[in-house]
Amino acid sequence: MKTKIRDVGNVRILDLEGKITIGAGDVELRKQIEDSVSAGFTNILLDFKGVSHIDSSGIGELVGCYTTISRRGGKMKLLNLTQKITDILHVTQLITVFDVFDNEQEALASFSA
Amino acid sequence: MERVLNEMCRSERVGEETCYWVGMAVREALANAIKHGNKLSAEKRVLVEVTLDPAEALEIVVEDEGEGFDPAGVADPTDPGNLMRSSGRGVFYMRQFMDEVDFSLAERGGTRLRLRKNLNARRSE
8 A cells, every 4th residue: 555645734634545455554554644643643534545445454454543543632534435445334334433525625624623 | 366366257257346345355264264264374274266157156265274263253343332343344244245155164174264256146236
């Protein structure tokens, strides 16, 4: 998985690309979130536009990162989920846990709402 | 494994959608076999057998050399108390995306997992 980092105000946007799967993207996702928190960002927007696959390990990391950020008083939100990743979150009912957006401006505005 | 599966799907004209979900189920099966079955031991093998009958089904059998696995012991990840757990969704995803998922004891003592995707049903959708 590759990640591009963009900071907009107090929100860090992580543009994710590739696979978030066991032994690869899942570890990278955790590291990116830890680095973001260390850099002082607790508002994080994950852009999934370039993510082709996610597995149960990736989903597990996503849940773990959400919990980490929430405990620090921050928010982690999801942007541009593909239909397949939406389906994967839907069947495990995690779609009800995350705030999901398909418009970046709306997603950014929601952090200050 | 993913490359083999994709090539089989392409050559036998199994739909991209079906291939994607079967691929996900197989990745979960292999991850479980290596991590939970063989406990990451480099000495232990995972055997995979893929059978494709384009008129009927795609069937994948994954066998590890671990100590066996009881699927009844897996908690429901959609239970509100388990929703935020960081693991325990692999078997659930396999059951969601395949038509048949069954676990049995392998001849050599590990877990034998059989995954089946019916192709006729998918094509008539």
